[in-house]
Amino acid sequence: MSLDAFLALLVYAFVTSITPGPNNLMLLASGVNFGIARTVPHMLGISMGFLVLLLAVGLGLGAVLTAFPALHTGLTIAGAAYLLYLAWKIAMSRSLGGKGAAEARPMRFIDAAAFQWVNPKAWVMAITAMAVYANAEHPFLSVVLISIAFTIVNLPSVSIWAGFGTALRGFLSDPVRLKWFNIAMGVLLAATLWPMLK
Secondary structure: OOHHHHHHHHHHHHHHHHOOOHHHHHHHHHHHHHHHHHHHHHHHHHHHHHHHHHHHHHHHHHHHHHHOHHHHHHHHHHHHHHHHHHHHHHHHOOOOOOOOOOOOOOOOHHHHHHHOOOOHHHHHHHHHHHHHHOOOOOHHHHHHHHHHHHHHHHHHHHHHHHHHHHHOOOHHHOHHHHHHHHHHHHHHHHHOOHHHHO
């Protein structure tokens, strides 16, 4: 992979990692509701889970899904159902974590990592990156380079969303504002399904 191609890949990785999607909206809500420190496992889970997804797609999983459309459809349905469940949980959250919300907790590392496998944006990012930037003459090396590019960019990008949410905690300490913020985040998270339904 040439330096120009790698730099273009870094730009692609940054743009797709920083723009709104299920992960970033959930991190924004988690930053508001739980603060940055309690959201760190969620951020790390996203980055590691996406890295594993990228490697799997690059090493052949994308071809398997193309060969078996029913498997792809099942994954899409499971992802949509889980995304709607998460949207509902966010929308119904009514208090900042740590202030009497006993059952409320941020997403755990393993949950965030596993979510990447049903996250429609993550799949589109991974398949597009491998289709556009992988080199057929050096497939393993290009898969590794693509994975490195996303690893460099992804964690700082998603951290910005959690940090922005944490910065809003003071403003959203008012229960009415928090209620409407969480409802808006739940609706926006559900709306990320729209591209899949078209």
